[in-house]
Amino acid sequence: MISLRNVNKAFGRVQAVRDVSLEIAKGEFFSLLGASGSGKTTLLRMIAGFESVTSGKILIDGQEIQDSPPHLRPINMVFQNYAIFPHLNVRDNIAYGLQRLGTPKAEQARMVDAMLEMIALPGYGDRRATQLSGGQMQRVALARALILKPKVLLLDEPLGALDKQLREQMQLELRSLQRQLGITFILVTHDQEEALTLSDRVAVMENGAVIQVDTPAGLYDHPTNRAVAAFVGSMNFFDATVHGQGDAYRAEIAGLGPQRLNGQAGARQDGARVLVAIRPESLTLSPTAPEAPQPSVQGRITARQYMGGRQMLHVAVEGRAAPVAVSIVAQRGDDPWDGSEGRPVWLTWGPGAISLLDAE
Amino acid sequence: MTVTSVSGPAPARPSAITRFLHRHEGWRGHLLLAPALILMTVAIIGPMWMTLMMSTWTVRGFDIIVTPGLANYTAMANNPMFPVLIWRTLEIALTCTIVTVVLVYPVAYFLAFQTGRSKAIWLLVLTLPFWTSYLLRVFAWRVVLGNEGAINSGLMSLGVISEPLSWLLYSQTAVTIVLAHSWAAFAIVPIFVSLEKINRSYLEAAADLGDTPARRFWRITFPLSLPGVVAAFIMMFVPTMGEYITPIMVGGPDSMMVGNLVQAMYGPMANWPAGAALAVVMMITIGLASLAFVGLNRLVQR
Numbered sequence: 013m014i015s016l017r018n019v020n021k022a023f024g025r026v027q028a029v030r031d032v033s034l035e036i037a038k039g040e041f042f043s044l045l046g047a048s049g050s051g052k053t054t055l056l057r058m059i060a061g062f063e064s065v066t067s068g069k070i071l072i073d074g075q076e077i078q079d080s081p082p083h084l085r086p087i088n089m090v091f092q093n094y095a096i097f098p099h100l101n102v103r104d105n106i107a108y109g110l111q112r113l114g115t116p117k118a119e120q121a122r123m124v125d126a127m128l129e130m131i132a133l134p135g136y137g138d139r140r141a142t143q144l145s146g147g148q149m150q151r152v153a154l155a156r157a158l159i160l161k162p163k164v165l166l167l168d169e170p171l172g173a174l175d176k177q178l179r180e181q182m183q184l185e186l187r188s189l190q191r192q193l194g195i196t197f198i199l200v201t202h203d204q205e206e207a208l209t210l211s212d213r214v215a216v217m218e219n220g221a222v223i224q225v226d227t228p229a230g231l232y233d234h235p236t237n238r239a240v241a242a243f244v245g246s247m248n249f250f251d252a253t254v255h256g257q258g259d260a261y262r263a264e265i266a267g268l269g270p271q272r273l274n275g276q277a278g279a280r281q282d283g284a285r286v287l288v289a290i291r292p293e294s295l296t297l298s299p300t301a302p303e304a305p306q307p308s309v310q311g312r313i314t315a316r317q318y319m320g321g322r323q324m325l326h327v328a329v330e331g332r333a334a335p336v337a338v339s340i341v342a343q344r345g346d347d348p349w350d351g352s353e354g355r356p357v358w359l360t361w362g363p364g365a366i367s368l369l370d371a372e
Numbered sequence: 373m374t375v376t377s378v379s380g381p382a383p384a385r386p387s388a389i390t391r392f393l394h395r396h397e398g399w400r401g402h403l404l405l406a407p408a409l410i411l412m413t414v415a416i417i418g419p420m421w422m423t424l425m426m427s428t429w430t431v432r433g434f435d436i437i438v439t440p441g442l443a444n445y446t447a448m449a450n451n452p453m454f455p456v457l458i459w460r461t462l463e464i465a466l467t468c469t470i471v472t473v474v475l476v477y478p479v480a481y482f483l484a485f486q487t488g489r490s491k492a493i494w495l496l497v498l499t500l501p502f503w504t505s506y507l508l509r510v511f512a513w514r515v516v517l518g519n520e521g522a523i524n525s526g527l528m529s530l531g532v533i534s535e536p537l538s539w540l541l542y543s544q545t546a547v548t549i550v551l552a553h554s555w556a557a558f559a560i561v562p563i564f565v566s567l568e569k570i571n572r573s574y575l576e577a578a579a580d581l582g583d584t585p586a587r588r589f590w591r592i593t594f595p596l597s598l599p600g601v602v603a604a605f606i607m608m609f610v611p612t613m614g615e616y617i618t619p620i621m622v623g624g625p626d627s628m629m630v631g632n633l634v635q636a637m638y639g640p641m642a643n644w645p646a647g648a649a650l651a652v653v654m655m656i657t658i659g660l661a662s663l664a665f666v667g668l669n670r671l672v673q674r
């Protein structure tokens with residue numbers, strides 16, 4: 013329902029958004045994920061109409077909107093700083109867009125009350141906007157936008173200013189709200205965890221360009237790009253070379269040795285240099301050599317990181333400068349890896365653990 | 373476990389004053405305020421108190437009688453000239469304040485929103501008239517407004533009028549025009565500051581919620597700039613109420629203001645107590661009018 017076609021934005025000589033094309037479906041929860049400065053806000057502001065596009069088209073339900081002013085677009089936005097009007101009370105803030113539409117006063121009051129109920133702030137209508145906490149302002153900003161029943165709701169890092177606990181609670185509420193209302197949400201965030209937990213699909217941005225669009229699971233399991241792989245979760249990268257052709261591909265991986273490939277190689281040529289990516293949690297550790305014929309390599313534990321529910325073990329292997337990170341579930345009580353630094357171990361992995369990326 | 377090794381120099385011991393100020397934050401503020409506070413007490417409260425005292429004295433012949441009384445005030449209340457004069461002064465000051473604030477608001481708006489880097493230059497240009505002396509500016513206005521002045525001769529040569537507009541100079545109109553020009557910059561600055569302070573995301577949010585630029589101005593920009601408008605009102609109204617040079621130089625017999633009478637009483641009429649009483653009445657009038665502005669602002673802001 014919302015399409016971006018080759019959208020570009022330049023601020024003088026800064027190319028903030030490069031040739032972005034996206035198709036976002038009705039009712040989808042879509043996220044733009046990227047590091048600070050990657051052009052997420054600029055892209056969102058172009059959709060809202062606060063920035064003009066340098067080139068390209070933006071369509072909603074097939075209609076070009078890139079040249080219409082913000083007040084004519086069926087889109088509403090939740091601003092990063094909430095932008096709650098300080099001279100109005102909560103009720104008037106929420107009713108702001110209704111007053112223009114000429115909705116009857118009684119109907120307005122009813123709708124505002126319903127909104128206050130929905131954002132769990134009943135009875136707050138007469139509070140001054142300046143007396144609200146960050147989380148409450150965030151909800152009011154949400155209600156103010158949603159009361160207009162927009163086709164698309166844009167959210168620019170809406171939870172960034174909240175503390176962790178409140179943020180997690182608001183994430184759940186956002187998700188269920190979106191489900192309930194069926195409105196298309198486009199969320200900007202630099203927090204990969206937030207993007208993965210909330211979204212139906214995520215576009216990862218880097219340097220103004222969208223480098224991968226996929227479902228959270230797709231991004232996590234099949235990153236197509238080193239930047240995506242590194243940005244979403246943590247990842248071990250290995251230099252490797254592809255050998256063979258047809259269905260008999262094999263990779264020679266630095267530090268792990270030879271490895272059969274099951275279709276991951278795509279159409280790469282014999283001898284192509286690639287990057288092998290393996291998630292720390294896709295590796296398993298055992299103190300003895302595995303019996304079954306399974307890919308494995310021997311290494312030595314160099315360091316341990318305790319991380320609450322999990323722990324990260326760093327394993328030095330031959331043929332690779334940096335140790336390999338292995339994430340395992342921490343055991344309560346007796347910890348088999350207690351005092352394991354310096355011990356030899358065997359690393360094993362399943363055939364699905366490997367993702368192949370282009371070497372840069 | 374005992375740790376005896378001490379490495380590095382011992383921390384310097386602060387002086388008694390430093391320690392006192394560190395502990396009592398309130399006193400730091402008082403210390404900073406002190407110079408201004410002393411000056412204000414001596415230079416503002418002092419003269420005000422003296423004026424107030426003097427207004428209760430009376431003059432008999434060439435003597436000042438220092439017995440306190442309300443004679444000057446009752447005399448003023450019984451003389452119909454005073455209400456007329458005070459009312460006219462209010463009228464001039466209010467007219468030129470309202471006209472100026474209305475004219476200057478778009479300028480301040482332009483400065484705050486439209487110009488990017490040239491803001492400083494524009495501000496400088498606006499203060500340009502103030503680089504010359506006040507008197508010179510008033511003289512310049514005499515040249516512009518006079519019978520042979522720029523406006524009259526211009527209109528006559530165009531054939532719009534056949535004889536000079538005599539009401540242009542030496543009139544209440546002239547006083548209003550000159551005062552408005554003299555104090556315009558004092559009105560621009562507070563409005564500019566209040567507009568400049570408005571977070572731009574409020575304006576974007578209003579547009580996002582469906583407001584056209586005009587609606588957005590009346591619903592967001594203007595209400596949020598009201599404190600600046602009120603400040604501009606007061607900044608202009610207070611000094612114009614006390615004016616006495618402009619009426620002398622460009623005003624006629626119908627445009628004498630209270631300031632002129634105060635000056636006359638302290639000067640040629642040599643009745644200082646009566647002048648003081650008039651000054652006190654003026655202060656109260658200005659105070660009440662300013663309070664009314666502030667109250668009005670509160671009412672609108674609610």
Ligand SMILES: Nc1ncnc2c1ncn2[C@@H]1O[C@H](COP(=O)(O)OP(=O)(O)O)[C@@H](O)[C@H]1O
Nearest residue numbers: 023026028046047048049050051052053054055
């Ligand atoms: N108004 C602007 N003028 C000039 N450069 C801008 C402007 N807005 C953003 N940029 C630049 O565009 C790039 C992308 O910015 P932004 O969209 O804010 O990134 P993000 O939201 O991902 O942090 C940055 O390099 C930023 O400096």
Ligand SMILES: [Mg+2]
Nearest residue numbers: 049052053054
């Ligand atoms: Mg941003």
